[in-house]
Amino acid sequence: MDLHSIRIAFIGGGNMASAILGGLLRQGLAPSQVQVVEPFEEARGRLAREFGVTAHEQAGDFLAPAQLVVWAVKPQTFRAAAQAVAAHTHNALHLSVAAGIRSDSIAHWTGSERIVRSMPNTPALVGRGMTALFARAAVSAADRQLVEQVLAPTGATLWVDAEQQLDAVTALSGSGPAYVFYFIEAMARAGAEMGLPPAKALQLAIGTFAGASELARASSEPPAVLRERVTSKGGTTYAALTSLQQDAVADRFVAAMHAACRRAAELGDEFGRD
Numbered sequence: 001m002d003l004h005s006i007r008i009a010f011i012g013g014g015n016m017a018s019a020i021l022g023g024l025l026r027q028g029l030a031p032s033q034v035q036v037v038e039p040f041e042e043a044r045g046r047l048a049r050e051f052g053v054t055a056h057e058q059a060g061d062f063l064a065p066a067q068l069v070v071w072a073v074k075p076q077t078f079r080a081a082a083q084a085v086a087a088h089t090h091n092a093l094h095l096s097v098a099a100g101i102r103s104d105s106i107a108h109w110t111g112s113e114r115i116v117r118s119m120p121n122t123p124a125l126v127g128r129g130m131t132a133l134f135a136r137a138a139v140s141a142a143d144r145q146l147v148e149q150v151l152a153p154t155g156a157t158l159w160v161d162a163e164q165q166l167d168a169v170t171a172l173s174g175s176g177p178a179y180v181f182y183f184i185e186a187m188a189r190a191g192a193e194m195g196l197p198p199a200k201a202l203q204l205a206i207g208t209f210a211g212a213s214e215l216a217r218a219s220s221e222p223p224a225v226l227r228e229r230v231t232s233k234g235g236t237t238y239a240a241l242t243s244l245q246q247d248a249v250a251d252r253f254v255a256a257m258h259a260a261c262r263r264a265a266e267l268g269d270e271f272g273r274d
């Protein structure tokens with residue numbers, strides 16, 4: 001399948017759909033190659049204005065030519081959306097971004113085995129996302145390549161071999177941007193409490209995350225070594241890290257991520273096939 005002639009349908013036209021769709025259009029895909037099903041009028045208007053694509057209130061036969069169907073609805077609405085869409089799609093490759101919803105459920109609802117499940121994250125909106133992918137056995141090498149091509153403008157992709165690993169991915173990189181924002185908020189709050197103008201404290205917090213991430217990416221050293229380099233014996237960082245350790249913040253953080261992973265599995269049970 002060639003990206004420049006492919007027909008793509010998006011089921012759901014919110015945040016994640018917009019990140020992927022925006023990237024596709026930047027790669028030269030024509031808006032006429034894309035159809036979107038999006039029940040909310042306001043969202044349909046935004047899709048038309050921002051991307052020039054046609055968004056429909058409901059599924060219909062306009063979906064029949066789609067060779068790739070991108071599922072970008074909430075886990076809670078996946079089943080109902082799939083039941084409305086399935087009769088109109090034929091021989092399509094299905095790509096889901098929904099948290100928790102297992103490929104068994106998607107196969108059951110769509111009647112197709114060509115399913116790739118993915119877990120992106122919101123930095124996809126600025127082309128710096130991390131997306132993990134899982135393919136069912138019926139997905140060909142060409143299908144995998146197409147999915148990689150579709151997601152390339154949103155950032156980096158990696159494949160996992162076991163579908164269950166996507167729950168861990170969801171807890172790590174899927175939800176991860178929220179943890180980073182949480183820390184940015186805390187650092188900026190502390191900066192303001194210590195006397196900095198709030199806007200400057202925020203600028204310093206964001207810049208520190210961006211710089212430290214870039215350093216970790218560029219360095220051949222593991223993060224623990226980079227951390228030690230910042231930490232002079234008896235110095236300021238030492239004082240902060242000792243306080244974090246006394247409060248077992250790392251352990252609490254790991255426990256929080258386990259909660260996210262458990263929730264991903266629960267979503268699969270709660271909103272999965274029947």
Ligand SMILES: NC(=O)C1=CN([C@@H]2O[C@H](COP(=O)(O)OP(=O)(O)OC[C@H]3O[C@@H](n4cnc5c(N)ncnc54)[C@H](O)[C@@H]3O)[C@@H](O)[C@H]2O)C=CC1
Binds near residue numbers: 013016037075080122
């Ligand atoms: N926001 C995030 O950080 C991430 C979200 N995800 C997953 O992406 C999926 C979509 O999330 P967002 O884009 O953030 O949500 P969103 O709420 O921005 O978009 C979902 C869209 O689906 C539409 N919709 C509702 N019912 C529908 C139906 N029956 N048929 C078609 N469209 C329908 C809604 O109107 C909405 O515009 C979720 O399953 C979520 O788990 C995955 C990774 C990260």
Ligand SMILES: O=C(O)[C@@H]1CCC=N1
Binds near residue numbers: 099170174175
């Ligand atoms: O919070 C959620 O359920 C979704 C999945 C990963 C990020 N947001």
